[in-house]
Amino acid sequence: xxxxxxxxxxxxxxxxxxxxxxxxxxxxxxxxxxxxxxxxxxxxxxxxxxxxxxxxxxxxxxxxxxxxxxxxxxxxxxxxxxxxxxxxxxxxxxxxxxxxxxxxxxxxxxxxxxxxxxxxxxxxxxxxxxxxxxxxxxxxxxxxxxxxxxxxxxxxxxxxxxxxxxxxxxxxxxxxxxxxxxxxxxxxxxxxxxxxxxxxxxxxxxxxxxxxxxxxxxxxxxxxxxxxxxxxxxxxxxxxxxxxxxxxxxxxxxxxxxxxxxxxxxxxxxxxxxxxxxxxxxxxxxxxxxxxxxxxxxxxxxxxxxxxxxxxxxxxxxxxxxxxxxxxxxxxxxxxxxxxxxxxxxxxxxxxxxxxxxxxxxxxxxxxxxxxxxxxxxxxxxxxxxxx
Amino acid sequence: xxxxxxxxxxxxxxxxxxxxxxxxxxxxxxxxxxxxxxxxxxxxxxxxxxxxxxxxxxxxxxxxxxxxxxxxxxxxxxxxxxxxxxxxxxxxxxxxxxxxxxxxxxxxxxxxxxxxxxxxxxxxxxxxxxxxxxxxxxxxxxxxxxxxxxxxxxxxxxxxxxxxxxxxxxxxxxxxxxxxxxxxxxxxxxxxxxxxxxxxxxxxxxxxxxxxxxxxxxxxxxxxxxxxxxxxxxxxxxxxxxxxxxxxxxxxxxxxxxxxxxxxxxxxxx
Numbered sequence: 001x002x003x004x005x006x007x008x009x010x011x012x013x014x015x016x017x018x019x020x021x022x023x024x025x026x027x028x029x030x031x032x033x034x035x036x037x038x039x040x041x042x043x044x045x046x047x048x049x050x051x052x053x054x055x056x057x058x059x060x061x062x063x064x065x066x067x068x069x070x071x072x073x074x075x076x077x078x079x080x081x082x083x084x085x086x087x088x089x090x091x092x093x094x095x096x097x098x099x100x101x102x103x104x105x106x107x108x109x110x111x112x113x114x115x116x117x118x119x120x121x122x123x124x125x126x127x128x129x130x131x132x133x134x135x136x137x138x139x140x141x142x143x144x145x146x147x148x149x150x151x152x153x154x155x156x157x158x159x160x161x162x163x164x165x166x167x168x169x170x171x172x173x174x175x176x177x178x179x180x181x182x183x184x185x186x187x188x189x190x191x192x193x194x195x196x197x198x199x200x201x202x203x204x205x206x207x208x209x210x211x212x213x214x215x216x217x218x219x220x221x222x223x224x225x226x227x228x229x230x231x232x233x234x235x236x237x238x239x240x241x242x243x244x245x246x247x248x249x250x251x252x253x254x255x256x257x258x259x260x261x262x263x264x265x266x267x268x269x270x271x272x273x274x275x276x277x278x279x280x281x282x283x284x285x286x287x288x289x290x291x292x293x294x295x296x297x298x299x300x301x302x303x304x305x306x307x308x309x310x311x312x313x314x315x316x317x318x319x320x321x322x323x324x325x326x327x328x329x330x331x332x333x334x335x336x337x338x339x340x341x342x343x344x345x346x347x348x349x350x351x352x353x354x355x356x357x358x359x360x361x362x363x364x365x366x367x368x369x370x371x372x373x374x375x376x377x378x379x380x381x382x383x384x385x386x387x388x
Numbered sequence: 389x390x391x392x393x394x395x396x397x398x399x400x401x402x403x404x405x406x407x408x409x410x411x412x413x414x415x416x417x418x419x420x421x422x423x424x425x426x427x428x429x430x431x432x433x434x435x436x437x438x439x440x441x442x443x444x445x446x447x448x449x450x451x452x453x454x455x456x457x458x459x460x461x462x463x464x465x466x467x468x469x470x471x472x473x474x475x476x477x478x479x480x481x482x483x484x485x486x487x488x489x490x491x492x493x494x495x496x497x498x499x500x501x502x503x504x505x506x507x508x509x510x511x512x513x514x515x516x517x518x519x520x521x522x523x524x525x526x527x528x529x530x531x532x533x534x535x536x537x538x539x540x541x542x543x544x545x546x547x548x549x550x551x552x553x554x555x556x557x558x559x560x561x562x563x564x565x566x567x568x569x570x571x572x573x574x575x576x577x578x579x580x581x582x583x584x585x586x587x588x589x590x591x592x593x594x595x596x597x598x599x600x601x602x603x604x605x606x607x608x609x610x611x612x613x614x615x616x617x618x619x620x621x622x623x624x625x626x627x628x629x630x631x632x633x634x635x636x637x638x639x640x641x642x643x644x645x646x647x648x649x650x651x652x653x654x655x656x657x658x
Contacts, residue, residue, distance in 0.1 A: 227528070234515075242505055242506075245504065245505065245569075246516075252486075252523075255524045
């Protein structure tokens with residue numbers, strides 16, 4: 001019953017998850033077992049690149065859940081991603097121990113440089129992995145809770161909400177740029193040595209991080225499917241389409257928005273935490289408002305309102321970016337802007353919608369998938385197909 | 389609005405005990421007394437007094453700007469009045485409650501423009517409207533039980549949409565959407581139904597069906613209908629209230645109202 005509801009009824013999702021799983025099997029083999037001279041060898045650079053893409057896909061999934069299903073356009077999800085990343089970065093900094101440039105057993109290099117005598121209170125506990133992981137969830141979750149609580153209760157919606165989320169991430173960026181904040185200022189956190197005792201640049205560690213990103217993506221996908229196929233998922237879609245009707249049906253709309261927003265922020269935090277050890281650095285640039293906008297473009301390109309569309313979008317746009325920036329880095333932003341315009345004009349349902357059009361699918365699957373998945377849950381939905 | 393009033397509103401608020409039978413010993417289910425609402429100096433409602441009896445069908449008419457929609461906003465908690473009181477039965481003060489609590493408590497509202505969940509099927513629209521635990525965490529795992537399914541089937545028959553149960557609600561005709569919205573109100577097991585312009589844009593046949601539906605609901609529920617279509621009002625009305633400039637001009641049967649010189653002057657005169 002549950003697998004039917006979560007996976008089997010979702011063809012696109014099955015295909016995308018299948019590809020992720022396939023990559024999780026093939027990439028380690030091709031990296032570790034296939035000799036470097038072979039054409040099938042996958043370099044560690046590529047492994048890290050793919051791992052990064054998986055983190056982006058997880059982030060896109062988080063945005064799609066609230067934007068595609070609940071209609072909340074957050075232009076500040078980069079902030080939750082970066083906070084998760086900083087929490088992981090703090091753990092990795094504490095792992096360096098006395099191996100830093102200045103050799104201080106406890107203080108990270110930048111604190112020694114600033115003549116700080118002891119560790120600030122908010123750096124306590126980050127030498128423990130479990131504590132850092134807890135913070136990866138709690139810090140973005142708590143920020144989302146407070147921010148969402150104020151915004152949704154005041155019934156801030158639509159473009160106003162988007163603008164204040166931009167302001168949020170911009171404010172955090174400015175704050176993290178300050179040296180006195182104690183997060184390394186504009187250099188951020190870097191020079192990581194190892195994670196859980198394993199050297200961070202080693203092949204095996206890179207593969208493990210890649211696999212961890214893949215597993216997180218799959219688990220998050222299933223969790224999101226569980227939400228959108230439950231009654232809560234239908235209520236969330238109802239809020240998107242007719243908020244006041246939902247309220248007059250007796251639902252406390254603010255609570256639904258709030259919890260979905262918090263969940264989504266936590267997913268973004270996890271994505272950030274997996275991202276940082278793979279790229280080896282986290283700095284305030286991750287809070288840049290542009291990042292948050294870019295990731296909305298991924299979701300729009302893939303197809304919002306279909307969870308797997310977000311993953312497709314994150315991979316396509318980022319792959320495109322990798323190719324593009326190696327040939328002509330200055331024009332990438334123009335290309336991104338053009339992409340957004342084209343997608344909005346020509347492909348309102350994104351790449352996923354394009355596939356569906358080629359398949360000449362019945363009208364039902366043409367509509368937003370949130371709705372088809374819901375109908376498929378009904379035991380006697382065969383009649384509905386005929387009716388349509 | 390400051391943070392503290394938010395906090396008070398959300399922390400101090402618990403659902404009133406709607407499970408207890410509503411105290412309607414005097415036969416009146418809804419008391420609207422001395423209600424005044426101003427928007428930037430304009431008085432949308434001006435010392436409005438309105439009493440709705442249990443099970444009655446009441447039509448409310450009045451020229452544009454008479455305050456009909458504002459009155460519904462006040463009863464359903466969307467607008468808080470500057471003065472006055474609104475009681476549901478004799479015990480429950482509606483002014484202390486928010487929209488979702490009032491809806492849970494048994495006051496259903498149909499909007500002027502049909503407002504349904506277009507991305508969902510007819511059946512799912514009714515499912516979401518079903519009276520059930522509507523707190524966030526419960527809805528993650530909730531399924532319909534057999535009594536609720538039975539109730540949905542009943543309502544589908546009542547609103548005449550049993551053949552369209554799996555159709556996308558967005559694909560329904562205008563009239564069908566209006567009925568679906570009424571059906572959604574019925575799923576909430578309401579005591580009072582507020583129906584705003586139910587026949588606007590309907591064909592003659594659809595209008596007749598709607599009149600039948602509303603008449604069949606009176607008795608079991610108190611129904612308040614706001615409507616412009618005089619022919620329609622005449623066909624269903626037992627008691628009519630005329631609003632003018634935010635207060636009640638007169639009340640009575642359709643004939644009494646239509647012959648009232650005050651009404652003729654402000655509304656039917658031309």
